[in-house]
Amino acid sequence: MGAIAVAWIRDGVLVDRMPENAVAFALASFERITPERRDEVTIEELVNWAFDQSGVSVREKMRRYNLLGEAPIGNIDLAEARYLELTQAAEPFAYFQSAQRLLAELNSAGARNYITSAVEQPVLDAWRCSEPVQAISGAFHEVLGSRPRFEKGRRHFEHMRNQGASRIYYVADALKEIQEGADCADLGVVPIGFAHTITPERMQAVYGQIGGVVPGDYAVPSLPVSLQVAHLNLPTPGHLAQQLIYAGAETVIQGAPTMLMPVLAVYFKLQGVLPRQ
DSSP: OOEEEEEEOTBTTTBOOHHHHHHHHHHHHHHHBOHHHHTTOOHHHHHHHHHHTTTSOHHHHHHHHHHHOSSOBSOHHHHHHHHHHHHHHSSOOOBOTTHHHHHHHHHHTTOEEEEEEEEEHHHHHHHHHSGGGHHHHTTEEEEEEEBTTBOTTHHHHHHHHHTTEEEEEEEEOSHHHHHHHHTTGGGTEEEEEEEOOOOHHHHHHHHHHHTTOOOSSSOOOOOOSSOOGGGSOOOOHHHHHHHHHHHTOSEEEESOGGGHHHHHHHHHHHTTSSOOO
8 A cells, every 4th residue: 555645735724824815915916906997996806816716826816817807917026026025024824723733643654744835836945944834844745836847736646646645635725726636536636625714803804914014116005994894705614615525525624723633633533544542
């Protein structure tokens, strides 16, 4: 029998970071829409787009948004750079509770932990070397980012398979990622939905923090004082779980944020990946 691999999505599964990413996307994109078109789009619509397109790189999100033709982002290179600036200015990222413990247990049990990400490989390598990541860096067999002809999805799974993995548990929170995993069942991929829900209060708090970050090289447009959270498409826990199952998840991990990793540990014990005692 080959090795067991666990492929993790970084933001939204290991790291509780999706609100920051969505708000940063919305602000960075809004700033680069030409002034005469800016009144055709709202911050909330851009936040919803970021969530809807979860699972692809920020640059790809922006490119896809421009294909809509409604209020295109004028300079994706500058918007992407601004996105990185905003996310770096956010509060230090936090792992989901017990994530570090579960990674260590899987590693001790002989499973190989991978991060699979759409982020460019050099950016991901720099992230792995940063101080906050040192606590978990050693638990990963490899951190896979985007390289030429080597992208998140089938290419990453093939790489894990070529390294000897006979089964790949893919823990993901986005519908597109779950569908992607289900489409790779021939490689031994088992998609596991991670149903972490995001509250309107959390979105409002993140917007209040990131919205005040002003760059020094150009004047930003005036922004709303707060988000109109009623206009955000934030799914309820039950609805999100149903969507993930429909997308192809073999199971869905759900519950209070503090219990998600312990519940996932129980799943791995039932699968024989972790010892039951």
